[in-house]
Amino acid sequence: MSRIITLETTGSTNTYLKNLIAQSPAPLPDITIVSARTQTAGRGQRGNSWESEPGKNLTLSALLYPAMLDVSAQFAVSEAVAVAVADTLQQYLPANKVQVKWPNDIYVDNRKICGILIENSLSGRCIERSIAGIGINANQTIFRSDAPNPVSLAQLTGTQFSLDSILSSLIAALERFHSLLLSRDPGLHSRYMSLLWRGSGFHPYLDPATARRFSARIISVEPSGHIILEDTNGSRLSFAFKEVVAIL
Secondary structure (H helix, E strand, C coil): CCEEEEEEEECCHHHHHHHHHHHCCCCCCCCEEEEEEEECCCECHHHCECCCCCCCCEEEEEEECCCCEEHHHCHHHHHHHHHHHHHHHCCCCCHHHEEEECCCEEEECCEEEEEEEEEEEEECCEEEEEEEEEEECCCCCCCCCCCCCECCHHHHHCCCCCHHHHHHHHHHHHHHHHHHHHCCCCHHHHHHHHCECCCCCCEEEEECCCCEEEEEEEEEECCCCCEEEEECCCCEEEECCCCCEECC
């Protein structure tokens, strides 16, 4: 059973949860959730800030224990969280519209509805615990940052949603897919692959290191998190996070 801590305001739920772990005399339960109505210093991938209008969106962090998962297979944590969020949003949107953009953004068509930030703590070569920061755009209808393609549930449906209801659905999904992670169930990876944005066909990419633009299709995503692409010449290319950009 998850433990839920609800805050009115905090800088970053990830930071709050890390401080709570450091101050606790005993390990916190698996899964511990810290949710904030207002997050003033939320972080996204690549060190970006996460825009969230106070009281409008779901901003939370979840503490997971991946049962000492080897670091070489660390991407399974990201898969579990991304699939849980996607499954949650499919309760409110057409299921075929909700997809996972590698590595773990959640997209509806070509627009980003959720960002996920995973921070792992290691013990030797194993992951001792993970903190998953999750931001779901729910009821915000105007985005003022320079983010290129945000969208919310309210914009897509014209409806305002109960954040508590979304949170309850998300926690149930996290518990379900965390169980698959703990059992090392290969169905978790299969589900992730089935949800991939641009998972079929050739699409445009950019290699920032060389400024090369090319067209490629997704072949696989490795346990390490590397994406394997095949270009139109039949060459297979492996990229880590931040090493390749999908062109919108």
